[in-house]
Amino acid sequence: xxxxxxxxxxxxxxxxxxxxFVISLLILPLLIGGSVLxxxxxxxxxxxxxxxxxxxxxxxxxxxxxxxxxxxxERNSQGIFDPQTKxxxxxxxxxxxxxxxxxxRAARDGQRYELSERVRNEELVGFxxxxxxxxxxGPSSAAPGAPVENLVVRYQSNSPTYDAFYRWVTPVVNRAxxxxxxxxxxxxxxxxxxxxxxxxxxxKGLSKLNPETGKIEEARDENEVASILVPGGxxxxxxxxxxxxxxxxxxxxxxxxxxRIAEVLLGSVRPFELxxxxxxxxxxISITLAAVYLGGxxxxxxxxxxxxxxxxxxxxxxxxxxxxxxxxxxxxFIAVGAAxxxxxxxxxxxxxxxxxxxxxxxxxxxxxxxxxxSFSTMASFxxxxxxxxxxxxxxxxxxxxxWQPALGVLGVLALTLVLVYxxxxxxxxxxxxxxxxxxxxxxxxxxxxx
Amino acid sequence: MTADDYAVCIRGVTKTFSGxxxxxxxxxxxxxxxxxxxxxxxxxxxxxTLRMVMRILHPDRGEIEVLGQTGQxxxxxxxGYLPEERGLYKEMKVRDIxxxxxxxxxxxxxxxxxxxxxxxxxxSDWRDKKVQALSKGMAQKVQFIAAVVANPExxxxxxxxxxxxxxxxxxxxxxxxxxxxxxxxxxxxxxxxAVAERMCDSIFMINRGRKVLDGTLEAIQADYGTDTLxxxxxxxxxxxxxxxxxxxxxxxxxxxxxxxxxxxAQQVLRSLMARGPVQHFELTRPSLHDIFVRIAxxxxxxxxxx
Numbered sequence: 001x002x003x004x005x006x007x008x009x010x011x012x013x014x015x016x017x018x019x020x021f022v023i024s025l026l027i028l029p030l031l032i033g034g035s036v037l038x039x040x041x042x043x044x045x046x047x048x049x050x051x052x053x054x055x056x057x058x059x060x061x062x063x064x065x066x067x068x069x070x071x072x073x074e075r076n077s078q079g080i081f082d083p084q085t086k087x088x089x090x091x092x093x094x095x096x097x098x099x100x101x102x103x104x105r106a107a108r109d110g111q112r113y114e115l116s117e118r119v120r121n122e123e124l125v126g127f128x129x130x131x132x133x134x135x136x137x138g139p140s141s142a143a144p145g146a147p148v149e150n151l152v153v154r155y156q157s158n159s160p161t162y163d164a165f166y167r168w169v170t171p172v173v174n175r176a177x178x179x180x181x182x183x184x185x186x187x188x189x190x191x192x193x194x195x196x197x198x199x200x201x202x203x204k205g206l207s208k209l210n211p212e213t214g215k216i217e218e219a220r221d222e223n224e225v226a227s228i229l230v231p232g233g234x235x236x237x238x239x240x241x242x243x244x245x246x247x248x249x250x251x252x253x254x255x256x257x258x259x260r261i262a263e264v265l266l267g268s269v270r271p272f273e274l275x276x277x278x279x280x281x282x283x284x285i286s287i288t289l290a291a292v293y294l295g296g297x298x299x300x301x302x303x304x305x306x307x308x309x310x311x312x313x314x315x316x317x318x319x320x321x322x323x324x325x326x327x328x329x330x331x332x333f334i335a336v337g338a339a340x341x342x343x344x345x346x347x348x349x350x351x352x353x354x355x356x357x358x359x360x361x362x363x364x365x366x367x368x369x370x371x372x373x374s375f376s377t378m379a380s381f382x383x384x385x386x387x388x389x390x391x392x393x394x395x396x397x398x399x400x401x402x403w404q405p406a407l408g409v410l411g412v413l414a415l416t417l418v419l420v421y422x423x424x425x426x427x428x429x430x431x432x433x434x435x436x437x438x439x440x441x442x443x444x445x446x447x448x449x450x
Numbered sequence: 451m452t453a454d455d456y457a458v459c460i461r462g463v464t465k466t467f468s469g470x471x472x473x474x475x476x477x478x479x480x481x482x483x484x485x486x487x488x489x490x491x492x493x494x495x496x497x498x499t500l501r502m503v504m505r506i507l508h509p510d511r512g513e514i515e516v517l518g519q520t521g522q523x524x525x526x527x528x529x530g531y532l533p534e535e536r537g538l539y540k541e542m543k544v545r546d547i548x549x550x551x552x553x554x555x556x557x558x559x560x561x562x563x564x565x566x567x568x569x570x571x572x573x574s575d576w577r578d579k580k581v582q583a584l585s586k587g588m589a590q591k592v593q594f595i596a597a598v599v600a601n602p603e604x605x606x607x608x609x610x611x612x613x614x615x616x617x618x619x620x621x622x623x624x625x626x627x628x629x630x631x632x633x634x635x636x637x638x639x640x641x642x643x644a645v646a647e648r649m650c651d652s653i654f655m656i657n658r659g660r661k662v663l664d665g666t667l668e669a670i671q672a673d674y675g676t677d678t679l680x681x682x683x684x685x686x687x688x689x690x691x692x693x694x695x696x697x698x699x700x701x702x703x704x705x706x707x708x709x710x711x712x713x714x715a716q717q718v719l720r721s722l723m724a725r726g727p728v729q730h731f732e733l734t735r736p737s738l739h740d741i742f743v744r745i746a747x748x749x750x751x752x753x754x755x756x
Contacts, residue, residue, distance in 0.1 A: 263501075
């Protein structure tokens, strides 16, 4: 054990005293912080140039065109400016009323093609065509033989990702149409709107009884974004800490092997001690990184009132699972390093390990949304995925029963023992092998026969 | 001698790699406190034998007893090892890496010993430099210190003098002989026959995995008898067609002539004198170099003169 600690100490010191460690320590918060900052800085960087849209109103009297023009006028004079700074933040919409063609199929198609050409020539961003029968309601709106497109509003454009106009115009048209329908039905629009007003819904956590005061406390507001982001962030951190540290370690093993340092070391320690010493060093590095990140995250959570998502209970399980994840994947990485003779070979041999390691990344969102579904529960008990998915389930309020992470640890422990044993056998043979890297068949043979 | 008098006992050891027998049924006993030289051609099994003594490799058959212990981990803290190719972390400082290797051998408070060795090997000014800043010779000396810093009872040196300039080679040789005076058993492999002749109490030669020589230099030479003439001719090399001479080895300033069985040395001298003045004539035992070549096969140059 003492020799393992000597090896672990050297590995730890060699890693944390390098510039690359400091860079990797900073790079994660820089990446996250940088992306938030860039998005914040770019949030106002929208195209403020006027955008022209054609509107073909086929309703009698073309009152909807007038309603859209009026709404656009109001929007352009008030809605596109920041209320506080008075700076323009959105582009004005210019509405060009276009007289409808005759109502035959050929005429409609001809007009649509003509307007499409204007869009292609960048005279218009898109055009809206309001069906002549949109005011109809009740049984008459489904009159047999009436063409369906007569009852809809149609928007054509060659930039489908630009949704600002049709998202704005949809309620404008509907409000005007509904108002007209109320009048036609002889109902006062003000009364109808009052009757139809939505009932607001707010989301809250559970109420608690304060044992000191004996009073029931007001439940906290639920924050859906934090409920997803915090577990996702923890899972991502687990993934990165496991793989970020293991990759340079694998490279280190290849270098030790090729520079014959391993031969000197094996004159003093057994191969298994050497590998375990390296793994312990790797665990130490990962815990150091985790302490820095989680310490910062916990402080931020306390400061901004998100501590319900990042309790000491969750952090405890994070560290437990981090240790096992590092041992499990670290052993595989080190074994791959021992079996290869250069870094290029390691990339070829590593991809199956990477695929297994990345699988939880593909399902974490489903698990976070429904942490107690059968799928989430089963997925979190697959040992290769347990460290990440069990953590996600723990971090989503209200969390899971204590026995689930405890049982998950047993599965991970069993797999870790198997993998460390197999990796140890690969390491023992591979570390002295020179010249040619091992094939997957060689690895299996080494594990079985030693 | 009893078993306790031997630092290493190798009994019936065989080691095979992918069908190639690197070491074949080897038996060897190395007395404590001796300097034992391992010689042999490239690929003959020297390094494999040393690695098995170090427990880095394990024999397929047979047993190796090191300092009275057998088993996988036996006595590893009491044995120092300098491998053929140097293994030092380039990013570490000299003193740090020596402390690391000392701690791996179970040594605590190693700093005074490290400083002593660094001073002795002329590396005191380099103690806080990174290994990558050292010359090849300096790195070689650091590797040597790493092998001996924990005061091992047995030291295995695989080609310790290769790549060293004469000054550093002398420093290393003096250090090795000092260790022997303190009772340390030294095993070293070398291709330099002159070094082996000068330094070793006993010599072991392995060829194609099998032991072909084992004993003191005098005993080995005695086995080969006085069948060698060392001559220097006036300005010319010895001709290769002398009657009674099997082979001529040209060393530049003199030539060694190996006599055939039953050949008359005086008759050879007369033949030489008939061809020109003879400045030096000596009937002697074969050198270790000559014995090595006889066993391992002549090199190209010697074949050309034969």
